[in-house]
Amino acid sequence: MAIATKIAGFISRSSWIRKMFEEGEILRREFGADNVYDFTLGNPNVEPPEAFYRELLSLAQHPLPGMHSYMNNAGYTETRAAVAAKLAKDSGLPVTFEHVVMTCGAGGALNVVLKTILNPGDEVIVLAPYFVEYTSYIDNHGGVPVPVWTDRDTFQLDVDAIERALTPKTRAIIVCSPNNPTGVIYPAESLRKLGDLLEKTQQKTSRHIYVISDEPYARITYDGKHVPNIFPLIENSVIVTSHSKDLALPGERIGYLAINPRMPTAMQFMGGAIYCNRVLGFVNAPALMQRLVANLQDESVDIEPYRSKRDLLLRELTAMGFKVVKPDGAFYLFPASPLADDVAFIKLAQKHRILLVPGSGFGAPGFFRIAYCVDMGMIERSLPAWRALAQETGL
């Protein structure tokens, strides 16, 4: 085989979204793009806020000497300080630039954190349903993913199940809120309960278990809900995030990691993370984007279009008989599959030219994901097809 057997295996197991995209291409050729309802990709269909273009123009008009040079591997001090100021405000804690490393997106930040903390064979708990890339990222650094289900009716944290999954090899837990794919936000009380469990475990065993809070959707929330800052709630916590969704810049690869200033080993952790950012080959986050986002820490895309799409789909699908937990944020719905076999359901949906991702692709068979970061017109046009699909499954 021309490529590593392990990679070939990963490709064949983790290619649901790619497979659906390819199926979509065939359908689009046959029926025309307007008659195919593609809900597979989490690619924001909104443009960055005006402020982004203002900053971009101003930088182009007033270039700074050396602005395209290498820099400290952690990023520009001014950008790190701007991120830290926002986190200090949100957490009420003394977060400074020294707690922040600018990264190539949230994906880059996750890889940096995992490389920093994992010894070979260390276990990382992922909470099903989960963003499937986690398992590949954990494997990248010699770790072992350990899936633990959230509550199957609410998708909220099941701290007792997490407790049962802890072993002497547990090194970290990844939480994602608002969640991809369920859209739920974990409230402060349940994160505090998780923090208490980890503190108790640390007192008994002297083991540090990190909570990695993956938050790229943190500014996309609805109904007055917000994502509680994790730093006051869990001592050994690190935030990984990006501006892929909140500023609609996924192709620009700009994000950061930030560690809890309360973490006793914070500076050792930072030394490791800065080194890993370098040797993973990222070297540093893109210079131009760092300059831009320094002044955009309080900005966000308009979330109103996302909210109205969520509301429309939720209302219509519920009326058709689909069972779905109301999302608090992000731009996904994760309904129960009307057929026990979620892959069979996805194939049936395809016959109605609706493209979806099966829950199996998120470690959660029996469900499916709808990404509603799509054109409102497409959602409206898709409704008759949804009704026909619901009828065919006996809903």
Ligand code: PLP
């Ligand atoms: N984490 C979650 C939950 C995501 O949904 C995504 C992207 O879709 C990422 C991380 C990666 O984000 P980025 O594009 O910033 O690397």
